[in-house]
Amino acid sequence: MAPSSGKIIAIANQKGGVGKTTTAINLAAALAINGQQVLLIDADPQANATSGLGIDPGTSAQSIYQLLVDDTAAPADQVVPTQIERLALIPGHIDLVGAELELAGLEQREQRLKHALASLGTAYDVVLIDCSPSLGLITLNALVAADSVLVPVQCEYFALEGLGKLLNTIRIVQQGLNKALQVEGFLLTMYDSRLRLSNQVADEVRSHFESLVFQTMIPRNIKLSESPSYGLPVLLHDPESKGSLAYMALAQEVAAKLPAKA
Numbered sequence: 001m002a003p004s005s006g007k008i009i010a011i012a013n014q015k016g017g018v019g020k021t022t023t024a025i026n027l028a029a030a031l032a033i034n035g036q037q038v039l040l041i042d043a044d045p046q047a048n049a050t051s052g053l054g055i056d057p058g059t060s061a062q063s064i065y066q067l068l069v070d071d072t073a074a075p076a077d078q079v080v081p082t083q084i085e086r087l088a089l090i091p092g093h094i095d096l097v098g099a100e101l102e103l104a105g106l107e108q109r110e111q112r113l114k115h116a117l118a119s120l121g122t123a124y125d126v127v128l129i130d131c132s133p134s135l136g137l138i139t140l141n142a143l144v145a146a147d148s149v150l151v152p153v154q155c156e157y158f159a160l161e162g163l164g165k166l167l168n169t170i171r172i173v174q175q176g177l178n179k180a181l182q183v184e185g186f187l188l189t190m191y192d193s194r195l196r197l198s199n200q201v202a203d204e205v206r207s208h209f210e211s212l213v214f215q216t217m218i219p220r221n222i223k224l225s226e227s228p229s230y231g232l233p234v235l236l237h238d239p240e241s242k243g244s245l246a247y248m249a250l251a252q253e254v255a256a257k258l259p260a261k262a
């Protein structure tokens with residue numbers, strides 16, 4: 001095996017709107033500000049992580065599409081810098097919808113991302129993959145490439161609904177294509193301490209998944225929802241906001257579990 005490119009964490013939940021992309025952008029930025037070399041991979045055709053970092057997915061020549069389906073393109077050539085020091089991005093692309101189909105006909109179709117990332121070597125301490133709300137072939141590539149999965153869970157009705165399907169997929173991957181895959185943690189998002197429902201959901205998730213739930217909860221915070229329209233992580237848009245502080249705290253938790261730097 002080639003030396004791994006740091007710890008690879010897939011951010012996944014096939015439920016849409018639970019905070020995957022918000023977490024991908026802001027955890028990536030917080031880890032980079034903390035001093036880690038970070039690569040964020042936008043594996044969603046909607047490419048919200050890309051536009052949220054101020055990069056237009058429609059005009060970027062580099063993208064995960066090339067990374068997955070074009071054998072003539074070097075993976076390192078798909079990496080673009082961002083406005084944040086130490087944070088690099090492999091942009092998303094609308095053509096990813098087609099990539100699902102193109103991948104289906106390729107050899108080792110579940111391992112394409114894993115092999116591409118191996119060729120990036122040891123340039124990064126952490127690689128975060130923002131997955132789409134689907135359990136298709138691209139998300140499968142992410143789960144096969146990853147060391148662990150971070151699962152955002154929205155503090156809302158039916159929070160646990162659908163998690164069974166994701167956990168089942170993780171189990172199947174652990175039984176075959178990626179035996180070492182771990183759960184990084186469940187992250188409670190859009191938490192509102194004033195709402196009984198929010199607290200009920202948080203309690204339920206904690207009693208169900210116990211120590212696998214991050215201590216940090218991400219509060220519902222307007223700064224988090226408006227910062228993508230400025231093309232900035234919340235840490236640059238409003239560093240003092242509750243959203244910023246929460247993602248900095250989450251970054252500490254994630255960093256504490258990274259292997260020590262050589």
Ligand SMILES: Nc1ncnc2c1ncn2[C@@H]1O[C@H](COP(=O)(O)OP(=O)(O)O)[C@@H](O)[C@H]1O
Pocket residue numbers: 015016017018019020021022023048133189190191218219220221222224225226
């Ligand atoms: N903690 C939060 N507080 C307020 N709004 C949030 C928060 N997290 C996410 N949002 C908003 O909720 C919507 C869905 O979040 P997003 O991260 O795109 O979810 P996903 O990637 O899972 O579909 C977006 O409009 C986002 O700005």
Ligand SMILES: [Mg+2]
Pocket residue numbers: 020021022044048131132
């Ligand atoms: Mg998303």
